[in-house]
Amino acid sequence: MAESSNGSKKLIWIMVFLVLLSSAGAAAALYMVMGRDADTDTSEAQQVTERQAPIFLRIEPFTVNLADDTHGSRLLYVGVTLRVGEEQSKELLDEHMPQVRSRLLTLFSGKQATELTSPEGKQQLANEVIDRLSVPMTENQPPLDLREVLFTEFIVQ
Incomplete structure (x- = not known):
């Protein structure tokens, strides 16, 4: 009988050791998961704060004759x-x-002066510029990423 109590003590110690070992493993895994989440949150916050500079392409100003309207020939300088x-x-x-x-x-x-003098007319013109420039200029051209048309000068006479 003495041997059976000695054997059960060893079994209890082995069980205690395994429970402690598995608890330590679970704690290490939890620490690593929580640490990665914190790193991910930090890197996402850094990406949000990085500011990308806008990319602009300036086109030399135009002077064009507008389509005739009730006031005769008019000019657009844009x-x-x-x-x-x-x-x-x-x-x-x-x-x-x-x-x-x-x-x-x-x-x-192809525009008339009356079309271009209102803010809505200018916005419509900007949309038409994007549409016109989005048509490919060469074969196998990748799509253009046009974001906005900015009118830096605009005079109708």
């Missing part, structure tokens, strides 16, 4: 700057600047 989302779009537009200017000239010259 300066345009495009805000793009990536450097590749800026480079592509810059490489094809003669095509860009031609598309804009034909768009502007």
